[in-house]
Amino acid sequence: MRYWLMKSEPDVFSIDDLARVGVEPWTGVRNYQARNFMRDGMSEGDGVLFYHSSCEVPGVAGLARVASAAYPDPTQFERKSEYFDAKATHEDPRWMLVDVRFERKLARTIPLVELKAQSRLDGFALLQRGNRLSILPVTKAQWNVILGME
């Protein structure tokens, strides 16, 4: 089993939204590296840190699980979608996604500033310079450190 961090802007889709729907297809990823993590790295049952970005207190807000293998993101074929991609075809889909299942909210959001201050998280992909990826790998050790900060 592997571990991941997935970013979401809570104004758009928060951990509470995930709690409400239960399972959410992770549509709209349009970055190749992030796509490759979903397509080549993720397996059903993997652990997910649900991260709130671009908000008052950015940080890890909850836990989720990968709930499917990767499959083509249907929004790439929807002409009216903001995620439409004219170069994608059903025969040769360009964008993939996984389903994400709510597990639980953390007792508190663990703020980015605290993650940065935790020396045991040196090397954590989220904290590396200029990182903008919306999906990142997390080691088991990093996972345990972060949950220990709850």
Add this chain to the structure above:
DNA sequence: GCCAACGTTGGC
């Protein structure tokens, strides 16, 4: 294949 221009992300 290079690289300038442009767009997006996301913290602050």
Add this chain to the structure above:
DNA sequence: GCCAACGTTGGC
């Protein structure tokens, strides 16, 4: 709102 970082696009 600013700006650093960096991915993508497209001309050449």
